[in-house]
Amino acid sequence: MSEHVKNSLFFASSSYLARFVGVIAGIFMKNILGPTVIGSAAFITVVDSYVNYTYGVVRGAVAREIPVLRGAGDAGGVKDLYNTSYGWIVINTIIGSVVFLVFGLLGNYNPVIKFGFFVYAAINVFQSFSNYYSICLSVEKKFKQISIIYFASSVFQHMAMLSLSYYFNYRGYFVGFLLGVAVQGAWYRLVLKVGFKFEIKWEEIKRIVVLGAPLLVYGFIQVSFQNIDKIFIQANYPIEYLGYYNTGVGICILSVLLPESIYSVYTPKYLEYLGAKQIEIAKQKAVELFDIIRTIMPFALGVVWVSLTPLIQYLLPKFVPGIMPAKILILGIYFNSLFMMYYYYLVGTHQFRYVLYISAVALAATIMLNYTAVKLPYGINGVAAAVATAYFLYSLMFVFVGNWRMGNRILVSVKALSRNIFYAIPLIMLFPVSKYVRIENTLMKATAELLIFLGMNALFMYRINRKSQAVQKVYAIISKRSVK
Numbered sequence: 001m002s003e004h005v006k007n008s009l010f011f012a013s014s015s016y017l018a019r020f021v022g023v024i025a026g027i028f029m030k031n032i033l034g035p036t037v038i039g040s041a042a043f044i045t046v047v048d049s050y051v052n053y054t055y056g057v058v059r060g061a062v063a064r065e066i067p068v069l070r071g072a073g074d075a076g077g078v079k080d081l082y083n084t085s086y087g088w089i090v091i092n093t094i095i096g097s098v099v100f101l102v103f104g105l106l107g108n109y110n111p112v113i114k115f116g117f118f119v120y121a122a123i124n125v126f127q128s129f130s131n132y133y134s135i136c137l138s139v140e141k142k143f144k145q146i147s148i149i150y151f152a153s154s155v156f157q158h159m160a161m162l163s164l165s166y167y168f169n170y171r172g173y174f175v176g177f178l179l180g181v182a183v184q185g186a187w188y189r190l191v192l193k194v195g196f197k198f199e200i201k202w203e204e205i206k207r208i209v210v211l212g213a214p215l216l217v218y219g220f221i222q223v224s225f226q227n228i229d230k231i232f233i234q235a236n237y238p239i240e241y242l243g244y245y246n247t248g249v250g251i252c253i254l255s256v257l258l259p260e261s262i263y264s265v266y267t268p269k270y271l272e273y274l275g276a277k278q279i280e281i282a283k284q285k286a287v288e289l290f291d292i293i294r295t296i297m298p299f300a301l302g303v304v305w306v307s308l309t310p311l312i313q314y315l316l317p318k319f320v321p322g323i324m325p326a327k328i329l330i331l332g333i334y335f336n337s338l339f340m341m342y343y344y345y346l347v348g349t350h351q352f353r354y355v356l357y358i359s360a361v362a363l364a365a366t367i368m369l370n371y372t373a374v375k376l377p378y379g380i381n382g383v384a385a386a387v388a389t390a391y392f393l394y395s396l397m398f399v400f401v402g403n404w405r406m407g408n409r410i411l412v413s414v415k416a417l418s419r420n421i422f423y424a425i426p427l428i429m430l431f432p433v434s435k436y437v438r439i440e441n442t443l444m445k446a447t448a449e450l451l452i453f454l455g456m457n458a459l460f461m462y463r464i465n466r467k468s469q470a471v472q473k474v475y476a477i478i479s480k481r482s483v484k
Contacts, residue, residue: 014147016257018154023254025158027315029165029173030247034318037170039243040112043234044120046227047103051096052128053219058085058092059135066139086132086196093128097121110239112170119174123181130185133192145191153184214352221359225366225394229387232370233380241321245380248312248322252330255304259293259337267344274348282348283406286341290416294423297337299457301330302427306450310442325384327431332388334427335395338420342402351405358397366390395420426456 030038062085069077103109104117137146157180164172233242270289273282305327312323346354369386376382396417403413433452439445 014151018151019254019257021155022158023251025162026250029162030316030319032162032165033170033173035240035243035247036110037112037173037243038247038319039234039239039241040110040170041116041173042230042242042246043113043239044116046230046234047100047117048120048124049223049227051099051124052092052131053223054092054216055089055128055131057216057219058088058132062135062139082136082194083197087198089128089132090198093125096124096128100124113239115171116174119178123174123178126178126181126185130181130188133185133188136194137188137192140192140194142191146188149184149187149191153180153187156180156183214356218352218356218359221356221363225359225363225390228363228366228370229383232374233383236374237380241380244319244322245325245383246322247316247319248308248324248326249329249384251308251311252301252304252326252333255297255301255330255333256337258300259297259340262289262292263340267340270341270344271348274345279406282345283408286345289341290338290419293337294419295461297334298423298427299461301334302430302453302457303450305330305427305430306446306453310446313442321380325380328381328384329388331424331427332391334424335388335420336391339395339398339402342398345402346405349405354401354405358394358401361397362390362394365393423460426453426460429453429456 062081065081066078069081098121100117100121104114104121107114107117109117134146134150137143157177160179161173161176164176166172168175230242230246233245270282270285273279273285308323308326312319316322343355346352366387369390370383373382373386378385399416399420400410400413403410403416430449430453434445434449437445437448437452439448
């Protein structure tokens with residue numbers, strides 16, 4: 001196994017383990033804090049995502065240019081880019097913290113949000129530098145150190161938030177978060193053996209902007225695409241509704257870890273084929289990967305769908321209204337997992353402008369769908385349906401544009417879309433199945449739904465796997481941990 005694959009797997013494992021710890025701690029915290037505090041914290045997170053999205057500009061410039069400059073033997077250029085990017089982070093951090101303070105002082109918010117904004121003015125400082133030091137460590141190839149620090153500091157953060165929430169409620173929640181990012185940032189800096197000096201060189205600023213401008217636009221679109229539903233909920237419903245929604249959606253979002261893991265194995269080799277102009281082989285690998293994702297995602301998401309009701313009813317009873325939005329969004333997550341190889345193809349063949357066009361259209365559609373949803377009497381269920389529809393449209397556009405830029409006929413796109421929908425039938429059928437399974441006991445009902453779903457899915461899996469051999473390919477990924 002190559003060192004690159006080992007590092008990728010080590011980091012992925014530490015990230016997933018940290019997320020798992022976060023889920024367990026989050027269950028206890030949500031029961032302590034309740035929907036209003038969780039909804040308020042979710043709103044602050046939305047604001048934070050906009051305040052700090054420009055960080056992606058620096059991340060892209062440092063990650064791409066430092067290795068190039070170092071490979072060319074330009075030590076002075078490396079130093080200048082490090083110092084100027086550091087200066088950018090300092091200025092951006094000051095502006096971000098001032099924004100949080102202004103929101104806290106002037107905004108007409110509940111006490112939880114106002115206190116959270118004040119604490120986030122400090123959190124923003126540690127979080128910005130922590131993120132910056134992390135990307136610098138990756139450039140310096142300190143992958144294992146990043147993984148260890150990320151995991152250990154994440155566990156510390158979750159434990160601090162949980163214990164302080166128990167004694168001090170929402171104040172403890174935010175202070176615990178602050179302690180976690182402070183420890184992580186300080187630890188990264190101790191390990192990072194690079195000296196920084198606050199310096200602004202306009203040539204380097206220009207380099208950062210030129211390299212990062214497309215990412216800046218794309219980052220804003222993506223941040224909006226991911227948060228527009230929460231913005232509409234916060235603006236149109238009581239803040240606890242955002243707590244319900246965010247909790248249910250947060251649980252089902254964990255299912256994206258599965259396609260992320262598979263993509264992380266396939267993508268490096270896929271990009272190598274594109275770089276070597278072996279386009280036909282790259283296309284073949286993309287088709288192979290889509291067969292795998294189509295086969296396993298409906299099964300995995302179906303299990304999550306069935307588990308949501310007993311999980312939330314028994315472990316998070318205050319958040320029961322979040323069950324149906326999460327179930328609806330699961331359909332969107334399935335379709336959203338089926339376009340990444342088209343994305344990588346467009347990026348790898350220097351056609352990033354099409355990614356921007358697709359994302360902009362998807363964002364416009366999401367805004368219109370969410371606006372329509374809040375005008376209808378379906379509450380947060382309607383918002384979830386709007387987001388799931390937007391995910392489907394996003395995936396659909398990537399399928400058609402990606403195949404077009406690959407030189408494939410439109411019939412190829414139609415077949416790919418038809419397969420995506422066909423494979424989702426067992427997942428879609430869960431909605432009528434749940435309606436007609438009339439069992440009062442929650443666990444018994446979930447068990448009956450699961451057995452029916454597994455039976456339907458087994459028939460589809462048998463039919464599909466005869467041609468695609470997707471199950472064998474998944475096993476090959478798990479056993480070999482790399483793709484040839």
